[in-house]
Amino acid sequence: MKNSQLSIDQALRKLKGKELSVTELTENCLKIIKKNDHQINAFITVCDDHALTRARSLDRQIQKTKDVGQLFKKHPLLGIPIALKDNFCTKGIKTTAASKVLADYVPAYDATVTSRLLKAGAIIIGKTNLDAWAHGASGENSDFGPTKNPWNLKMVAGGSSSGSAAAVVSGMALAATGSDTGGSIRMPANFCGLVGLKPTFGRVSRYGVIAMASSFDSIGHLTKDALDSAQMLQVMAGNDQNDSTTPSKKVPSYRSFFGQDVRGLKLGIPREFFDQEIDPRVKSVIKKSLSDLEKLGLKLVDLSLPHSVYAVATYYILVPSEVSSNLERFDGIRYGFDRRRFSDEAKRRIMLGTYALSAGYYEAYYEKAMRVRNMIKKDVEKAFEKVDLIFAPVSPTLPFEIGKKVNDPLAMYLMDIYTCLANLAGIPSLAFPTGFAEGLPVGVQLMGPQFEEEKLFQVVGAYQQQTDWHSKRPDL
Amino acid sequence: MTKLKLTKDEVTHVAKLAQLELTAAEIQKFQKQLSQILDYIDQLKGLKTEGVKPISQTTGLENVFRLDEVQPSLSFEQALSGAKKQKNNYFKVQSVFKKSK
Numbered sequence: 001m002k003n004s005q006l007s008i009d010q011a012l013r014k015l016k017g018k019e020l021s022v023t024e025l026t027e028n029c030l031k032i033i034k035k036n037d038h039q040i041n042a043f044i045t046v047c048d049d050h051a052l053t054r055a056r057s058l059d060r061q062i063q064k065t066k067d068v069g070q071l072f073k074k075h076p077l078l079g080i081p082i083a084l085k086d087n088f089c090t091k092g093i094k095t096t097a098a099s100k101v102l103a104d105y106v107p108a109y110d111a112t113v114t115s116r117l118l119k120a121g122a123i124i125i126g127k128t129n130l131d132a133w134a135h136g137a138s139g140e141n142s143d144f145g146p147t148k149n150p151w152n153l154k155m156v157a158g159g160s161s162s163g164s165a166a167a168v169v170s171g172m173a174l175a176a177t178g179s180d181t182g183g184s185i186r187m188p189a190n191f192c193g194l195v196g197l198k199p200t201f202g203r204v205s206r207y208g209v210i211a212m213a214s215s216f217d218s219i220g221h222l223t224k225d226a227l228d229s230a231q232m233l234q235v236m237a238g239n240d241q242n243d244s245t246t247p248s249k250k251v252p253s254y255r256s257f258f259g260q261d262v263r264g265l266k267l268g269i270p271r272e273f274f275d276q277e278i279d280p281r282v283k284s285v286i287k288k289s290l291s292d293l294e295k296l297g298l299k300l301v302d303l304s305l306p307h308s309v310y311a312v313a314t315y316y317i318l319v320p321s322e323v324s325s326n327l328e329r330f331d332g333i334r335y336g337f338d339r340r341r342f343s344d345e346a347k348r349r350i351m352l353g354t355y356a357l358s359a360g361y362y363e364a365y366y367e368k369a370m371r372v373r374n375m376i377k378k379d380v381e382k383a384f385e386k387v388d389l390i391f392a393p394v395s396p397t398l399p400f401e402i403g404k405k406v407n408d409p410l411a412m413y414l415m416d417i418y419t420c421l422a423n424l425a426g427i428p429s430l431a432f433p434t435g436f437a438e439g440l441p442v443g444v445q446l447m448g449p450q451f452e453e454e455k456l457f458q459v460v461g462a463y464q465q466q467t468d469w470h471s472k473r474p475d476l
Numbered sequence: 477m478t479k480l481k482l483t484k485d486e487v488t489h490v491a492k493l494a495q496l497e498l499t500a501a502e503i504q505k506f507q508k509q510l511s512q513i514l515d516y517i518d519q520l521k522g523l524k525t526e527g528v529k530p531i532s533q534t535t536g537l538e539n540v541f542r543l544d545e546v547q548p549s550l551s552f553e554q555a556l557s558g559a560k561k562q563k564n565n566y567f568k569v570q571s572v573f574k575k576s577k
Contacts, residue, residue, distance in 0.1 A: 108554035202535045215533040244540035245533065313517045324494060331495070333567055335558030339495055347496055351487070351510060354494040368520055370530030377534060409509050410516055426534025450534075 004028040004171035008228040015079045022079035026055040029081045033172045041147050042166035044086045045094050046126040054123050078121030083173035085164050086127040089208040097210045098142040099132040100341040101330050111208025112240045120235045125173050128163030134212045136160045137415035140406045141345045150474040155399040158191030160184040164222050165192040175223045181216045183419025186431035189222050190394035193433040193441030196222045197229045200450045201426040205240035213322035216423045225470045226460040230254035257454040258461040263297030268387035270305045278396045285435035285442040301387050307375045315420040317356050317369035324353025380425040390447040392418045394431050399440045430456035433469040481511040
C-alpha cells in the first residue's frame with residue numbers, strides 16, 4: 001500500500017516504529033500531487049518547500065528523542081501531512097477562499113485550527129480548492145476551476161470542501177480540514193467515499209476561518225475512517241478565547257468510545273426525508289446501509305421531523321442574510337481586491353441576503369426564518385428524547401457531471417435537502433461511505449445531540465469494523 | 477409568461493445597497509434567478525409561526541465576556557500587509573466628503 005494511502009492511525013504507528021520517516025511520507029504525498037493534481041485540481045496552493053523543510057526538521061527531532069512514545073503523545077499528529085481548505089487562514093501562506101477577490105491575500109495570522117494542528121505536529125501540505133466563499137454543493141463555483149472527482153474525472157467532487165475531499169481520497173494528504181455551513185464537509189465526503197465530520201456548532205473554533213454564515217459555520221474535517229476523524233477532532237475541538245461561540249464544555253476522549261457496545265442504541269428514521277425524491281440507485285444503497293446498521297444491533301425507530309420540509313427555504317433566507325453581512329468587509333481596502341471580482345454565486349447570495357434584511361422585508365423573511373429555525377430545532381430536540389441518533393441520506397443524487405446543474409442555482413440549493421438540517425439545529429453529523437453505484441461512492445450520515453460526537457464515532461466505528469467501504473480507493 | 481417576483485429596479489436597488497456593480501445583462505440574469513429562488517422561499521408564508529421565539533443561534537450562550545485588558549495583537553506592519561493603498565500607517569480609502577462624478 002502506498003504510504004500516503006495509510007490512515008492517520010496506521011501512519012502514526014509506522015512513524016513511531018521508525019518504519020517510515022516523515023520525509024518519506026511527505027514526499028509520497030507531494031509525488032501524488034505532482035502526478036495527478038493538474039487533472040484533479042484539488043489544490044490552490046501546494047506548500048512543497050515548506051512541507052519538506054518541516055518534515056526534515058520533525059525527522060531530526062524524532063531521531064534525537066529518547067522517549068519517542070512521549071513525543072507522539074505530546075504531538076498527536078506528528079508528521080502527518082494535512083491539507084487545509086483554502087478558507088482557513090495560514091500565516092504567510094496565501095489564502096484565497098477560492099475567490100479572485102482574495103487572489104493575493106496572505107494572512108498575517110493563523111486560524112486557531114491551523115495553530116492547533118501545527119502544535120500537534122501536523123504538516124500543512126497545501127491549501128485546497130473550494131466553491132468560492134464556501135458557496136456551493138459541487139465545487140463548481142471556484143474561481144480557480146472545479147475540482148474533479150477522483151473516482152470519475154467527468155464528475156463533481158461535491159462541495160464546498162471539494163479539494164479537501166479529492167486530496168484525501170487520492171492520497172495527496174492523509175486528512176483535510178473543511179467547513180460545513182449547509183453540508184459542505186458531508187457532501188464532498190459523500191461524493192468521494194470518505195468520512196466527513198460536521199461537529200456541533202461551537203465545538204471547533206471558527207477564528208481565522210473566512211466567515212460564511214456565522215451562526216451556521218461548523219469547522220470540521222475529512223478523513224479515511226472514523227478513528228482518524230476522532231483523532232482530528234481531539235486536536236481541533238475545545239474552547240477558544242478568540243471565538244465566543246465555543247462553550248467551555250469539556251472535550252471527551254473520543255478514542256475511548258471505539259469498541260463500545262452499540263447494541264440497543266435507537267436510530268431514528270425521519271419519514272419526511274424518505275418522502276423526498278431520491279435517485280433510485282442511491283436509495284437502494286441507503287436501504288442496504290440501514291439493514292447493515294440494524295445487523296450491528298441498532299434499533300430502527302420511525303420518526304417525524306414535521307418542519308424539516310421547510311429546512312431548505314429557511315436556510316436560504318438565513319444563510320444569504322448572514323453572508324451579505326460577512327462579505328461586506330471585502331472592499332479591497334484592508335486586503336484583497338474590490339467587489340467587482342465577486343463571481344455570480346457570491347453576488348446572488350449577497351443580493352438575496354440584502355433583500356431579505358432590507359426595510360419592509362425583514363419581518364416577512366429574516367425574522368420569519370428565525371422562528372422556523374426554532375421550530376426545526378425543537379423538532380430535533382424532541383426527536384432526541386426518543387432516539388439516540390438520527391439517520392439520513394447525504395445526497396439525493398449520485399455525483400453528477402460537471403456543468404449539469406451549474407446554470408440552475410435553485411437545483412443546486414436543493415442538494416442541501418438532507419444536510420442543512422444539522423446546521424439549522426446546531427447538531428453534529430458524521431457522513432460515511434456505505435456503498436457504490438455506477439462506480440461512484442454513496443454514503444449516509446448519522447446525526448446526534450449537541451456535543452455528543454462520541455456517539456457518532458461509536459456507531460460508525462462499529463460499522464467500519466464490519467464493512468470495508470471506507471478502504472476503497474480510486475485508480476489514478 | 478409569469479410575472480417575475482423582482483423588478484429590474486428592485487434588483488438594481490439591492491445591488492446598490494450591497495455595493496455591487498451589475499451590467500445590464502447581469503441585472504436581467506439575476507432578476508430571473510433571484511425571482512425563482514424567492515418563489516421557492518415563499519412556502520414559508522403559509523406556515524403559522526406566531527408565538528414562536530426567533531432564534532439567531534443554537535449555542536444558547538449569552539454575553540461571553542473577557543477582562544478589558546490589552547492583549548498582544550498584530551503589529552502595524554502585519555495589519556497593513558494586505559492593503560494596496562496605505563500612508564503613514566493608515567489604510568487609504570476613497571474620499572467620503574468630496575462629491576463623486
